Amino acid sequence: MSRVGAYTAILRIGLAEAVAYRAEFLVWMLTTTMPLVMLALWTAVAASGGPFQGFHQADFVAYYLAAMIVRTVTSTWVVWQMNQEIRMGTLSLRLLRPIHPFIAYSAEHLAAIPLRAALALPVAVILLLTAGGGHVVQADPVRIGALLGALAGAWLLLFLTMLVIGTLGLYLERSLAIYEVWWGLFAVMSGYLVPLELMPGWLRGASDYLPFRSMLGFPIELMIGRLSRADALRELGLQWGWVVVLLLLTVVAWRRGLRRFEAFGA
């Protein structure tokens, strides 16, 4: 048995646990409906007053359904888990095992994605195709490869951001407040609420220097064909650059933070 064996075992257990926590799963399903709310709102705007800054009704449909797909396959909630484990001291049990907690967290979280995707994706894809989003499917192997890389990168960015904020729980009493601030910025700067193309110029400019767009807006735009091949590859490089930066930040925060861990309880 190797490290791969350990990782596979955690994935398998994670899947079994995802099935066991049915109520939590249903709640999660409800939280992913925000893109559908925005979809209803913006298609109504486009239907009554014609295209909005070049976005037709079909463009909004494609955008928000793609948003729902990206959110589904990049979902993670490790920041809540870490906060809980640090405050209750149960992180101790994780630290006693001969596998890095980040590796274990990643396997547990990836394990839950197939089940969530199996329920959420067929609905989104069927809607996307029937609601006039058919033109977005492009049989370009480079774009499809870039899309897969962009989805993996987006998941990693979200996961690492949550790990950094979760790790801050070792320094602060509660790091969830910081997560709330981060989430507010993410909702606006990533294209989650409104496509970045419709945002004021200064805000779009700022988003070029921040990682939020790489976490959501970029994979969506790539999926619905709003990026040229060259732009897609450039954005992909940028996105993975952010992955490296966040990875370094996470490792440094963790190593320093661990010295402060107090293993509460028991």
Added chain:
Amino acid sequence: MAERAAEAEAGVEVDALSKHYKVHKRPPGTLAALRSLWSRSYETVRAVDGLSFSIAPGERVGFLGPNGAGKTTTLKVLSGLLYPTQGQVRVAGHTPQQREVRFLKRITLVMGQKQQLLWDLPPSETYALNRAIYDVSRGDFEATMKELTELLDLGPLLGKPTRQLSLGERMKCELAAALLHRPRVLFLDEPTIGLDVNMQAAMRDFIRAYNERHGATVILTSHYMADVLALCPRVIVIDKGKLLYDGDLKALARRISPDKLVTLELRAPVAAPDLSKFGVVVEHGEHRAALRVPQTGLQAAIAGLLAALPVEDLTVVDPPLEDVMRQLFASTSASTSTSTSTGESTSTSTDAG
């Protein structure tokens, strides 16, 4: 040479270990909560304060002390969960806080109040997961599982979801999960807490059997003196983070409480002055009495009691270990109360901003 290798595998060395915490303190109430937003006072708690000891491979050692003495903190440092503030620690040839994979595979920490079993899945799933994480070969896994299932009678429990197991059943499964990788050093923090008397005895038997079979080092904390008596020939007693005693348990009992307890069953009532000639009367009834008698005068006292009084039956026992400990901690808290009031064990600082 072989001795050194064994030491590297399971020995424990602690040299001048200190662990201090900075604790934010505030009085109760909304006003105090608001004030703590801009001005906080901190207290430095010296949970462990200059502790030194060493434990040879295969030893079973009881770690004793009142609540807050620093026992659990020490175990957490030894298992690599906490960084020491000062001092050196070596466990099984490793520096614990570096948490190397080889170190983590050699130790286990069982915390009676925390569980590693997956709550919604049967224990067998946790075991399969641990096998993969600890990289245990299938052959070793099956042999260990067989041994643990026999010793702990786990058979009927393996397939039930953990949440449906009773506390005792869960603790047995927890212990099996903690030992599946055959650790060489066992840190057991209150392993029998909340268990009934039978289950406590079963756990003790199991821990002893594991230690004897595998030569593993066992370091145990427990509030149940029966655990310590049954398992640990040697005890390390700490209070306020400092070492009070390190050595043989029976010698400690003799030192702290050099008296024996003599219990008498009487055929007829006896007057108190007739009893107190032989020792300190601790119980006096119509047909039953108990006396505390110094070890040195024990033989003479027994002979005198049997000759002078209508004794039906006479038994001599050591005083309960709980009483010995209470005496020990009472005497040390009396002797250290002056030093704590001068701020030796805690210090306070204020951080405004």
